[in-house]
Amino acid sequence: FTHSRSSPSCSSSVQLWTLPLPFLSKPRDFSVPNSSWGPEMMRLYEHYNSQCEVEMEGGGKREGLWRKLPSYNRILKYATGGVYLSKIIQSKARLFTRNIREPGAAFEYVLFANSEEQKCVGIFQAGHLLEGPPGHVHGGAIATMIDTVTGTHASMLSGPVMTANLNINYRSPIPLGSTVLLESCLDKKEGRKIIITCKVMSTDGSKVHTETTALFLSINVCHLLERA
Numbered sequence: 638f639t640h641s642r643s644s645p646s647c648s649s650s651v652q653l654w655t656l657p658l659p660f661l662s663k664p665r666d667f668s669v670p671n672s673s674w675g676p677e678m679m680r681l682y683e684h685y686n687s688q689c690e691v692e693m694e695g696g697g698k699r700e701g702l703w704r705k706l707p708s709y710n711r712i713l714k715y716a717t718g719g720v721y722l723s724k725i726i727q728s729k730a731r732l733f734t735r736n737i738r739e740p741g742a743a744f745e746y747v748l749f750a751n752s753e754e755q756k757c758v759g760i761f762q763a764g765h766l767l768e769g770p771p772g773h774v775h776g777g778a779i780a781t782m783i784d785t786v787t788g789t790h791a792s793m794l795s796g797p798v799m800t801a802n803l804n805i806n807y808r809s810p811i812p813l814g815s816t817v818l819l820e821s822c823l824d825k826k827e828g829r830k831i832i833i834t835c836k837v838m839s840t841d842g843s844k845v846h847t848e849t850t851a852l853f854l855s856i857n858v859c860h861l862l863e864r865a
């Protein structure tokens with residue numbers, strides 16, 4: 638988040654993008670295995686996690702190609718949200734994908750980034766509360782995960798962003814309870830615009846569930862917080 642488009646009139650924004658600094662206590666990182674993660678979720682997690690550090694010949698370790706991204710249940714703990722947000726809403730606001738307590742019930746996911754290849758992947762296990770068509774995942778829940786992976790990817794590339802357009806082709810339904818892989822790739826950056834493509838696939842790569850093109854726009858986060 639080093640590219641945050643902060644203006645001198647919004648000095649607090651310097652802190653806003655340096656999680657977990659603004660937290661009084663250490664926030665919980667949801668991107669770690671829990672008892673609800675099935676074998677496919679664990680297998681893929683270990684596949685990418687093992688590439689975050691590389692053993693060197695001398696016995697030491699160095700950073701690998703991939704980096705695991707932590708995930709909290711708020712993006713900005715002390716965002717004022719502008720004058721129009723009540724204190725209750727400010728204190729109770731939680732990230733949509735991280736607000737259900739029962740492990741495995743809804744969105745279980747972890748994101749990894751590969752800065753060399755400008756790629757991001759998400760491993761997503763869809764819980765029973767995400768049903769859309771009988772026995773399958775709701776299209777809005779799939780869109781949420783696509784937005785999460787591509788939005789995080791875009792903000793890693795350009796600082797704070799907002800989704801301007803998500804164009805999703807749903808090719809094959811995702812069975813409830815299954816684990817899928819989301820692959821996000823930078824297509825191009827043009828000024829404030831970041832265009833990202835994303836595929837959702839079965840974990841063995843044999844089936845494409847969705848294909849997406851997403852447009853993000855860099856924003857000045859102060860405008861977001863001040864907008865009434």
Ligand SMILES: CCCCCCCC/C=C\CCCCCCCC(=O)SCCNC(=O)CCNC(=O)[C@H](O)C(C)(C)COP(=O)(O)OP(=O)(O)OC[C@H]1O[C@@H](n2cnc3c(N)ncnc32)[C@H](O)[C@@H]1OP(=O)(O)O
Nearest residue numbers: 712784785788789792797798799800801802854856858861
């Ligand atoms: C602060 C958040 C940061 C997130 C960081 C994540 C960190 C990771 C942590 C945790 C993971 C969670 C990750 C979740 C991520 C989720 C993100 C969301 O879901 S965002 C909610 C849904 N999106 C909205 O509500 C947007 C509503 N729309 C707007 O606010 C504005 O329309 C906005 C900002 C998108 C653009 O408004 P303008 O005033 O800044 O810019 P204009 O002048 O309209 O457009 C600039 C250029 O872009 C084109 N453009 C704009 N919208 C377009 C569109 N929809 N399609 C095509 N072109 C568009 C225009 O034609 C113009 O192009 P020309 O410069 O003339 O070439």
